[in-house]
Amino acid sequence: MGSEPVLPKGTRPLDVQVAGHRHGAGKTKLGMLQSEEDAHLIYKAVQNPPRGTRELEFYQQVFSPACTDVQLLQLKRFMPHFAGVYYYKETPDVPYLKLENIVSKFRKPCVADIKMGPCTYDPTASAEKIASEVQKFPAVVRIGFQFTGLQVHDPTRNKTECLDKFWCRSLKEEEFLINGVGKFFGLDHHLRKDVIKALLEKLQLIQDWFDTQTELAFYASSLLVVYEGEVQNASRHGTTMNGPESSDLLKTKSDGTEVNSDHPLVDVRMIDFTHVFKSETKDENYLFGLRNLIRYLNELLQLG
Ligand SMILES: O=P(O)(O)O[C@@H]1[C@@H](OP(=O)(O)O)[C@H](OP(=O)(O)O)[C@H](O)[C@H](OP(=O)(O)O)[C@H]1OP(=O)(O)O
Ligand SMILES: Nc1ncnc2c1ncn2[C@@H]1O[C@H](COP(=O)(O)OP(=O)(O)O)[C@@H](O)[C@H]1O
Secondary structure (H helix, E strand, O other): OOOOOOOOOOEEEOOOOOOOOOOOOOOOOOOEEEEOOOOOEEEEEOOOOOHHHHHHHHHHHHHOOOOOOHHHHHHHHHOOOEEEEEEOOOOOOOEEEEEEOOOOOOOOEEEEEEEEOOOOOOOOOOHHHHHHHHOOOOOHHHHOEEEEEEEEEEOOOOEEEEEOHHHHHOOOHHHHHHHHHHHHOOOOOOOOHHHHHHHHHHHHHHHHHHHHOOOEEEOOOEEEEEEEOOOOOHHHHOOOOOOHHHHHOEEEOOOOOEEEOOOOOEEEEEEOOOOEEEOOOOOHHHHHHHHHHHHHHHHHHHOO
């Protein structure tokens, strides 16, 4: 493939992509696309084998109409919907995974790609790959998870900030709660306790699944967390809001929590299955990350 990747007609690079392989960048130049016509679908280029084909086969297995595996059927709830493989005329050699875009239903999406587990390399990794992974964010062995990219919307300034993997890796362990997890949930302007509580409920369901399944091990897999950054009435956060359409978005209940009338408040899905392997035991690597993420979120609730 040449240096200028072909952009199939009617597509553009994914509008909101916080991490991972990007169209036109990196070694393969292949990444995420979206259709100009339907923002609710994304097209993920299948990367070179074995990583790309492993992910493709995994989606096909889980979403096969013939799938009867109870664990996989349960897991499906936590994944973006998979609508098959798609080939563009212009790039007939590149299969794309046609996936549900879980960000497009949010008006001002706050997005975090959270890579789960202290071990981010799979059992087939070379010594070089292990060394490269281990030095990226050494504190992950204690924290158990890491951010690989963030997008945060601050409604008080009507500003959206994007933080790349280098920013995420530069976080020190001692500032991780406040400047990492806290930053994503608005600690520096208005801590989104409503979002954190709703997210904790969803994470509990994922943890319940991991507590029972002994079939699969997920390495370098992420949780994609998305929440609505636009709030109904920002005056209580120090400024006015930015448009009439926001007025009906979040309603405040009598107990102070915000509920979403038209749009979801928060979504979380498991993504990136390029290093999923068969197993015969619980995935303690992923579970360590998940328990710690839940612990960090509960600590955050005690602040602010
Ligand atoms: O470390 P490398 O060179 O193996 O490249 C990583 C990729 O490995 P690959 O070349 O596809 O086997 C790697 O892919 P995998 O997670 O190994 O599938 C990531 O894309 C990684 O970026 P990040 O740490 O998740 O932000 C990539 O890391 P960066 O090079 O972007 O730091
Ligand atoms: N289903 C999805 N809906 C919306 N955005 C997504 C979805 N899947 C991935 N993304 C975006 O693309 C990025 C990279 O996704 P990922 O599957 O991890 O790719 P890679 O294998 O290149 O690392 C994520 O950080 C996120 O911003």
